[in-house]
Amino acid sequence: MKGLLCLGVTICLVEICSAHLCLLSPRQRGSLSGFNKAAAEDCYLTQGECGGRMSDPDNMSIYKRGMNYTVILQKNLDHHNDTDPGSFDISLHHKTSFSYYTRTLATIPDTAETSLTLYMADVHIPRDLQLSESPAYILEVTYNTNTLPITFRQCADVLILE
Numbered sequence: 001m002k003g004l005l006c007l008g009v010t011i012c013l014v015e016i017c018s019a020h021l022c023l024l025s026p027r028q029r030g031s032l033s034g035f036n037k038a039a040a041e042d043c044y045l046t047q048g049e050c051g052g053r054m055s056d057p058d059n060m061s062i063y064k065r066g067m068n069y070t071v072i073l074q075k076n077l078d079h080h081n082d083t084d085p086g087s088f089d090i091s092l093h094h095k096t097s098f099s100y101y102t103r104t105l106a107t108i109p110d111t112a113e114t115s116l117t118l119y120m121a122d123v124h125i126p127r128d129l130q131l132s133e134s135p136a137y138i139l140e141v142t143y144n145t146n147t148l149p150i151t152f153r154q155c156a157d158v159l160i161l162e
């Protein structure tokens with residue numbers, strides 16, 4: 001999408017026409033460096049499932065069913081649409097070879113706050129998650145700006161226990 005959007009335009013415009021999203025808690029997959037500066041590279045993931053980052057069994061957060069947790073994310077680079085504000089959508093996914101479960105946990109409206117603003121949502125982990133042989137879930141945040149035809153993604157790996 002990045003390529004399409006900026007086709008025929010110089011590389012430096014890529015920065016201008018892209019928003020960025022970081023997931024601080026639970027910690028996003030993979031590297032999370034330089035997030036105190038706008039347009040951090042680790043906060044620009046747009047392609048495919050989880051922005052192309054693979055699950056990381058060594059860095060899982062642990063949640064319990066029926067409990068509440070605070071998700072903290074950062075709008076690393078602002079691209080707020082004044083007439084039609086976008087949103088940050090937090091959802092839970094679980095995949096096996098034969099099933100796919102997904103549920104929205106919270107939606108946070110985008111605001112005109114500057115780049116680097118933190119947003120948080122208290123989410124409730126349902127008790128009635130699908131029964132499965134594996135407690136490994138993906139908590140995904142997507143940022144839809146309504147300004148760009150791109151969805152920004154970050155995932156965190158979460159073990160959800162009884």
Ligand SMILES: *[C@@H]1O[C@H](CO)[C@@H](O)[C@H](O)[C@H]1NC(C)=O
Nearest residue numbers: 027029030031032056058059
């Ligand atoms: C796992 O998390 C630690 C910090 O908690 C980080 O330093 C390390 O890079 C992460 N490992 C991977 C493979 O992302």
Ligand SMILES: *[C@@H]1O[C@H](CO)[C@@H](O)[C@H](O)[C@H]1NC(C)=O
Nearest residue numbers: 066067068069122123124125
């Ligand atoms: C989770 O939050 C909801 C809504 O604020 C509250 O009613 C509930 O008691 C909380 N549950 C726990 C386990 O803290």
Ligand SMILES: *[C@@H]1O[C@H](CO)[C@@H](O)[C@H](O)[C@H]1NC(C)=O
Nearest residue numbers: 081082083084085146147148
């Ligand atoms: C904001 O959203 C409106 C409605 O979806 C759209 O027409 C407009 O182009 C968007 N503004 C920008 C700057 O992208």
